[in-house]
Amino acid sequence: METPAAGPSNQVGGGAGPEPSVVHPAKKIVLVVLLVLCVVGVAFLIAFFDSFRHWLALHTGTLHGGPDLYYNFWSGFGSDLGEATLITAVGVGVYTGVRKVNCHTKGCWRIGHHTLEGTPYILCRKHHPNVPTRGASHQHILEQHRKYREAHEVRGTQSP
Numbered sequence: 001m002e003t004p005a006a007g008p009s010n011q012v013g014g015g016a017g018p019e020p021s022v023v024h025p026a027k028k029i030v031l032v033v034l035l036v037l038c039v040v041g042v043a044f045l046i047a048f049f050d051s052f053r054h055w056l057a058l059h060t061g062t063l064h065g066g067p068d069l070y071y072n073f074w075s076g077f078g079s080d081l082g083e084a085t086l087i088t089a090v091g092v093g094v095y096t097g098v099r100k101v102n103c104h105t106k107g108c109w110r111i112g113h114h115t116l117e118g119t120p121y122i123l124c125r126k127h128h129p130n131v132p133t134r135g136a137s138h139q140h141i142l143e144q145h146r147k148y149r150e151a152h153e154v155r156g157t158q159s160p
């Protein structure tokens with residue numbers, strides 16, 4: 001997110017203020033003192049307040065802000081790497097899980113509950129040819145069961 005080249009207002013250590021319209025030397029000294037106080041305050045904030053690190057990394061640059069060279073990287077952009085890793089891991093996990101349980105029809109994200117006999121595919125009830133897409137009444141289910149039993153009993157009585 002933050003780059004070391006934050007802009008022209010970044011140059012606080014040069015002695016001259018960022019404004020070119022400094023007229024009186026007294027004002028210039030006050031300005032320099034204020035800038036020094038700002039830098040000291042920034043240094044203290046870097047050392048003690050985590051919530052200011054993000055802001056400081058933006059305004060002081062990555063290389064000159066912290067106790068070591070990489071401090072502002074880890075407190076600025078680097079702190080987002082953990083989040084990015086976490087989000088990626090969760091996304092891959094969810095994707096894998098969904099790919100495992102969902103309908104095998106390409107582009108279908110419904111959960112697949114029904115295996116199609118004779119094939120290795122698991123299909124949702126919309127794509128399975130033998131599963132009704134609408135809810136069946138108890139009567140209808142019993143009727144289907146009775147037909148199934150009758151078909152088997154007929155087969156059973158014919159085969160011996």
Ligand SMILES: [Zn+2]
Pocket residue numbers: 103104105108109110123124125126127
């Ligand atoms: Zn489907």
